[in-house]
Amino acid sequence: xxxxxxxxxxxxxxxxxxxxxxxxxxxxxxxxxxxxxxxxxxxxxxxxxxxxxxxxxxxxxxxxxxxxxxxxxxxxxxxxxxxxxxxxxxxxxxxxxxxxxxxxxxxxxxxxxxxxxxxxxxxxxxxxxxxxxxxxxxxxxxxxxxxxxxxxxxxxxxxxxxxxxxxxxxxxxxxxxxxxxxxxxxxxxxxxxxxxxxxxxxxxxxxxxxxxxxxxxxxxxxxxxxxxxxxxxxxxxxxxxxxxxxxxxxxxxxxxxxxxxxxxxxxxxxxxxxxxxxxxxxxxxxxxxxxxxxxxxxxxxxxxxxxxxxxxxxxxxxxxxxxxxxxxxxxxxxxxxxxxxxxxxxxxxxxxxxxxxxxxxxxxxxxxxxxxxxxxxxxxxxxxxxxxxxxxxxxxxx
Ligand SMILES: *Cc1c(COP(=O)(O)O)cnc(C)c1O
Numbered sequence: 001x002x003x004x005x006x007x008x009x010x011x012x013x014x015x016x017x018x019x020x021x022x023x024x025x026x027x028x029x030x031x032x033x034x035x036x037x038x039x040x041x042x043x044x045x046x047x048x049x050x051x052x053x054x055x056x057x058x059x060x061x062x063x064x065x066x067x068x069x070x071x072x073x074x075x076x077x078x079x080x081x082x083x084x085x086x087x088x089x090x091x092x093x094x095x096x097x098x099x100x101x102x103x104x105x106x107x108x109x110x111x112x113x114x115x116x117x118x119x120x121x122x123x124x125x126x127x128x129x130x131x132x133x134x135x136x137x138x139x140x141x142x143x144x145x146x147x148x149x150x151x152x153x154x155x156x157x158x159x160x161x162x163x164x165x166x167x168x169x170x171x172x173x174x175x176x177x178x179x180x181x182x183x184x185x186x187x188x189x190x191x192x193x194x195x196x197x198x199x200x201x202x203x204x205x206x207x208x209x210x211x212x213x214x215x216x217x218x219x220x221x222x223x224x225x226x227x228x229x230x231x232x233x234x235x236x237x238x239x240x241x242x243x244x245x246x247x248x249x250x251x252x253x254x255x256x257x258x259x260x261x262x263x264x265x266x267x268x269x270x271x272x273x274x275x276x277x278x279x280x281x282x283x284x285x286x287x288x289x290x291x292x293x294x295x296x297x298x299x300x301x302x303x304x305x306x307x308x309x310x311x312x313x314x315x316x317x318x319x320x321x322x323x324x325x326x327x328x329x330x331x332x333x334x335x336x337x338x339x340x341x342x343x344x345x346x347x348x349x350x351x352x353x354x355x356x357x358x359x360x361x362x363x364x365x366x367x368x369x370x371x372x373x374x375x376x377x378x379x380x381x382x383x384x385x386x387x388x389x390x391x392x393x394x395x396x397x398x
Contacts, residue, residue: 018340019340019341019344019361020340020361020362020363025037027356030055031044031047031049031054031055032044032049032052032054032055032375032377033052033375033377033378033379033382034382035356037356040354041354042351042354042355042356043354043355043356043378043382043385043386044356044375045355045356045357045358045372045373045374045386046356046357046358046371046372046373047373047375048210048240048241048242048373049241049242049244049375050210050213050214050241050242050298050331050373050374050375050376051213051214051242051244051287051288051294051295051298051375051376051377052244052294052375052376052377053213053242053243053244053284053287053288054244054245055244056244056283056284056287058283058287059244059245059280059283059284059287060280061283062279062280062282062283063245063276063277063279063280064276065279066086066275066276066278066279066280067275067276069275070084070086070275071275072274072275072276073271073274073275074271074272074273074274074275075271076271076272077268077269077270077271077272078267078268078272079261079268082271082272083272084272084275084278086275086278086279086282087105087272087273087278089282090105090273090278090281090282090285091103091104091105091249093282093285093286094249094251094285095251096285097212097218097219097220097285097288097289098220098221098223098224098235098251099220099224099229100235100251100252100253101252101253101254101257102251102252102253102254102256102257102258103249103250103251103252103257104249104250104257104260104261104267105239105247105248105249105273105278105281106247106248106249106250106266106267106270106273107247107248107266107270107271107273108238108240108246108247108248109136109207109209109236109237109238109239109240109247109248109249110135110136110139110248111136111248111266111267111270112136112236112237112238112248112249112250112266113134113136113137113139113140113205113207113236113248114136114139114140114143114266115140115250115260115264115265115266115267116140116205116234116236116250116260116264117137117140117141117143117144117174117176117205118140118143118144118145118264118265118266119259119260119263119264119265120144120172120174120203120205120234121144121146121172121173121174122144122145122146123145123146124146124170124171124172125144125146125147125170125171125172125173125174126146126147126148126149126166126167126169126170126172126173126174127140127141127144127146127147127148127149127173127174127175127176128148128149128150128151128159128162128163128166128173128174128175128176128202129141129148129149129150129151129175129176129177130150130151130153130154130176130177130178130181130188131150131151131152131153132153132154132178132181132183132184133150133176133177133178133207134178134182134207134209135364136207137176137177137178137205137207140176141176146170146174147166147170149162149166153181154186154188154189156189156192156193156196159175159193159196160196163196163199163200163202164200167200167201167202172203173200173201173202173203174202174203174204174205175193175196175197175202175203175204175205176204176205176207177190177193177204177205177206177207178206178207178209178210179206179207179208179210179211179215179221179222179223180208180209180210180211180214180215180222180330180332181210181332182209182210182332183332183334183360183364183365183369183371184326184327184328184332184334184365185210185326185328185329185330185331185332185333185334185371186326186327186328186329186330187222187329187330188206188222190206190222190223190226190228191226191227191228194228194231194233203232203234204232204233204234205233205234205235205236206222206223206233206234206235206236207236207237208221208222208223208235208236208237209236209237209238209241210241210330210331210332211223211225211237211330212237212238212241212242212243213241213242213243213284213288213295214242214295214298214330214331215330217292218288218289218292219242219288219289219292219295221235221237223235232253233252234250234252234256235250235251235252236248236249236250236251237249237251239277239281239284242284242288243281243284243285243288244280244281244284245277245278245280245281245284246273246274246277246281247273247277247278247281294376295376297376297377298331298374298375298376301331301374301375301376301378301383302330302331302333302374304383305333305372305374305383305386305387306325306328306333308387309325309333309335309387309390310325312387312390312391312394313325313394316394316395322337322338323335323336323337323346323390323393323394324336326369331373331374331375332371332372332373333371333372333373333374334360334369334370334371334372335369335370335372335390336367336368336369336370337368337369337370339368340361340362340368342368343359343360343361343368343369343370344359344361346359346370346393347359347370349392349393350370350389350393353385353389353392354385354389355385355386355389357370357371357372358370358371358372358373359371372386
């Protein structure tokens with residue numbers, strides 16, 4: 001390539017120097033509680049497939065049946081030739097799960113956030129977002145052209161002060177937040193946030209990507225779990241985490257969904273969700289409601305891991321490596337070494353010990369950490385292996 005592209009090499013070299021270079025690593029075959037990689041079996045602590053549904057034969061059977069009936073592609077946008085009865089069935093199932101009037105499915109959760117935010121607000125408006133919001137929420141704010149301000153993570157006092165000083169200068173206001181924060185695993189104080197929204201006449205968009213299927217009696221999400229189900233909120237989520245498929249959705253009032261079908265370019269000008277993905281997600285919505293024992297097993301693991309980790313840390317000597325547990329309240333558990341280099345080293349070491357764990361680094365997060373996600377399908381000895389490996393990490397010489 002010509003000189004106009006020389007900066008690419010320099011940019012990559014800078015990423016390497018900062019330990020921020022990323023590359024993909026292939027997993028062989030199906031990803032469940034364990035995975036195969038280059039002949040090694042690893043216990044999988046890096047998956048969003050919280051309930052183990054991505055490898056469930058019932059989802060596979062539903063997807064195969066849908067391909068036989070409808071073919072592999074949707075062949076057009078939903079408003080042209082891409083709409084099938086199957087899409088509608090999934091949308092009704094999501095609305096029933098969420099306890100909302102209606103829902104609509106998008107090609108991904110990322111696109112659902114972009115589409116919903118950019119349709120709800122524009123340049124005369126204000127978006128207030130949590131500092132730790134997912135990339136798609138931040139991108140939605142930018143694409144909308146609204147004034148975007150961030151409040152400190154989970155800090156309702158800061159949110160209130162921003163509302164107090166800025167709300168009156170704008171036409172509409174939208175507060176955006178993850179319900180379970182994707183990289184920290186902690187929870188949004190949703191009830192207080194909705195109170196503030198009501199006081200200051202603001203809309204609220206909650207991203208339930210990591211909560212759907214995981215929180216709530218019915219697996220509806222954190223909105224249900226915190227008893228906020230009846231309150232006016234725009235719910236966004238993904239079909240690709242606990243639901244084991246691919247795609248995203250927005251759920252809410254009939255008027256909201258009707259409006260988005262008319263005004264969200266990321267839904268109007270893109271091909272309808274594939275029949276296979278749609279059918280798999282539909283099967284998953286049924287399973288998460290009919291099999292609450294999956295959620296119970298998951299939470300059993302979460303509570304056991306948090307308790308045992310905290311016991312380890314309380315007993316650790318001061319010579320152990322600096323490793324801190326971030327305050328999480330979900331199947332996402334994070335341990336923080338003291339640098340990006342130490343995080344990479346620790347994740348290599350964990351892999352040698354047979355664990356597949358994510359090393360998450362800036363710019364995804366402000367500080368590097370090891371991020372473990374638990375699954376309902378982990379066996380007790382998988383959990384033991386995790387705790388033993390962390391104990392080894394803590395007592396390594398540095
Ligand atoms: C994963 C995730 C998304 C994106 O969902 P996809 O369906 O994978 O595009 C959006 N928001 C949050 C909080 C997520 O964790």
